[in-house]
Amino acid sequence: MTVRIENQTCFFTTENGELIRLCPDVTIITDGAMAMSAVDIEGERIYITEAEADALTVAGAVDGRRHLKATDSGSVI
Template identity: 60%
Template sequence: MPLRIENHLCYFTLDVDGQEQSLPATRVKILTDHDKAMSYVELAGERIYITEAEADALTVEGATDGRNHVKAQEPGSVI
């Protein structure tokens, strides 16, 4: 999991070595990658992809929810 939240601070794992960067939840903005149909936050110039449960947890802590709901254009799609 690339994210943990403690006392309204969000800690994002930036690399495989476990390096973390933190910032207050109120400074986090959750966005949508339409091509991947996934939520992410931008941090240190990189996209950190997160689950919808993590996105919801961030919004509870005060993050800005800038997500867009992605709708399938093809019949039978799972989204």
């Protein structure tokens, strides 16, 4: 798991170490090209699972995900 959540604080494990943010300061996005959820922190895109995205929203992160449809370009469906 790349994300750990404690007391509304998110800890993201990356190749360059750990990035720490308050969950309400994090926005979850959808990367249509990769068909995955992600967060952008300090210019670094961190891909997360849907379970991690859901856990972040419960902890207060902003859910900026969009659902891909078969008619959307970039959809894997």
